[in-house]
Amino acid sequence: MRGIKASVTKGIQTGTKLNCADNTGARVLEFVSAKEYNSVRRRQPKAGISDKIVVSVKEGDPEMKKQVLDAVIIRQKKEYRRPDGLRVQFEDNAAVLVDEAEETKGTEIKGPVAKEAAERFPKVASAATMII
Structure with missing residues (x-):
């Protein structure tokens, strides 16, 4: 896992529902916590693209329901800015x-x-069909 160049606005917080974009059998995911998240004590964890x-x-x-798993965020509704000045926003989380x-875990995205x-x-990236 490498660092990213863009300063991504953290648009997803605890309890947010996310669509599962792969073919593992899960359809809706709920954000529980962020890995490698450092913050002020008692602050709710937040996450953004590529977290x-x-x-x-x-x-x-x-068989997938109620399981607690790891995931990577690939889209978020909250707008964020890339280093070249472009602002990016998706239709869903x-x-x-x-x-x-x-x-x-899935074979296609x-x-x-x-x-x-x-x-x-x-x-x-290798499982993705379209990269924006």
């Missing part, structure tokens, strides 16, 4: 389930993937 997070599966296949080695997430996680 590794902990999620709970809320909707999907019966979406994440992809990953394992401990940061490899995607539906919809666009942010360039920042593709740069930071090469395995996510």
